[in-house]
Amino acid sequence: MVVTTTSDPRTTSALVTGGGSGIGAAASRMLAGTGARVAVVDIDDRAARAVASEVDGLALCGDVASPGVLARALEEAEQTFGTLDVVLLNAGTASQQNGIDDLDVADYRRVLGVNVDHVVLGLTAAVPVLRRARGGRIVVTASLAGLVPMPGDPIYTLSKHAVVGYVRAVAPVLADEGIRVNAVCPGFADTPLLDPAREQLGDFPLLRPEDVADAIAEVLAQGRPGECWFVQPGRPGERYTFRGVPGPRGGAAAPAVGPGAAGHLDEGAHDR
Numbered sequence: 001m002v003v004t005t006t007s008d009p010r011t012t013s014a015l016v017t018g019g020g021s022g023i024g025a026a027a028s029r030m031l032a033g034t035g036a037r038v039a040v041v042d043i044d045d046r047a048a049r050a051v052a053s054e055v056d057g058l059a060l061c062g063d064v065a066s067p068g069v070l071a072r073a074l075e076e077a078e079q080t081f082g083t084l085d086v087v088l089l090n091a092g093t094a095s096q097q098n099g100i101d102d103l104d105v106a107d108y109r110r111v112l113g114v115n116v117d118h119v120v121l122g123l124t125a126a127v128p129v130l131r132r133a134r135g136g137r138i139v140v141t142a143s144l145a146g147l148v149p150m151p152g153d154p155i156y157t158l159s160k161h162a163v164v165g166y167v168r169a170v171a172p173v174l175a176d177e178g179i180r181v182n183a184v185c186p187g188f189a190d191t192p193l194l195d196p197a198r199e200q201l202g203d204f205p206l207l208r209p210e211d212v213a214d215a216i217a218e219v220l221a222q223g224r225p226g227e228c229w230f231v232q233p234g235r236p237g238e239r240y241t242f243r244g245v246p247g248p249r250g251g252a253a254a255p256a257v258g259p260g261a262a263g264h265l266d267e268g269a270h271d272r
């Protein structure tokens with residue numbers, strides 16, 4: 001399903017990180033299905049090439065956690081396509097932690113590199129490219145673990161909460177330039193990422209990667225700046241409503257760049 005509404009800005013060309021597998025591959029197919037040209041970025045060269053050839057797109061191989069890699073990939077995609085108006089920062093990984101007191105520092109840094117550094121570096125590099133396109137959209141694949149705790153993987157939970165906060169903080173500033181930033185927060189999806197946890201999950205219902213791609217299409221069409229949309233099996237993607245935090249007593253307005261400046265504390269404004 002691809003949602004088209006009057007508010008749906010057409011995607012002419014897109015870059016998808018982690019596009020060689022799972023959700024990124026499904027999103028690449030979804031975007032190509034709308035007529036967009038797609039650059040598929042993945043550390044797995046063969047996987048990137050396979051998906052790129054399927055969608056008649058551009059394969060780019062690299063480690064998106066490394067500084068400079070995404071900037072070069074974005075530049076190459078922009079040069080190849082002429083312009084770039086959608087960037088999906090989707091690559092991600094789970095930790096191999098087996099318990100809270102079993103911290104492998106190298107593994108911890110690897111997870112933060114892919115799940116957090118990649119989003120920060122990628123978004124920073126994408127902004128000038130989208131400015132040249134006179135606006136565009138950035139969607140970060142976070143996770144339900146960015147909205148609720150996942151005790152089975154606290155490091156993953158940490159990383160996904162971090163990017164949800166980052167998306168919400170940068171979105172209002174970038175919206176002024178016509179660049180919309182959103183997060184998509186899927187529940188468990190049937191992709192290779194889930195393989196180590198499959199036995200524990202038993203017959204828990206899983207999303208198909210295509211379900212998440214549909215939600216990404218919906219967010220591209222309907223998302224408002226900074227919104228995080230969750231996706232669960234059997235449900236279409238939906239806006240997540242943050243409960244908010246009561247403001248200070250006395251009714252002072254939030255400072256322009258302070259917490260709540262984006263309106264996320266509105267729900268708490270009653271407590272004066």
Ligand SMILES: NC(=O)c1ccc[n+]([C@@H]2O[C@H](COP(=O)([O-])OP(=O)(O)OC[C@H]3O[C@@H](n4cnc5c(N)ncnc54)[C@H](O)[C@@H]3O)[C@@H](O)[C@H]2O)c1
Pocket residue numbers: 017018019020021022023024041042043044047062063064065090091092093114141142143144185186187188189190191192193194
């Ligand atoms: N599968 C789930 O249950 C689930 C649930 C919620 C969120 N997510 C998120 O969805 C996103 C996509 O995951 P998926 O489930 O499709 O997993 P996946 O393993 O099928 O795909 C991830 C892709 O990212 C690539 N990748 C990993 N590290 C990279 C790096 N450093 N540089 C470039 N490419 C890299 C991998 O090679 C792979 O092709 C991730 O951010 C993940 O955290 C997944």
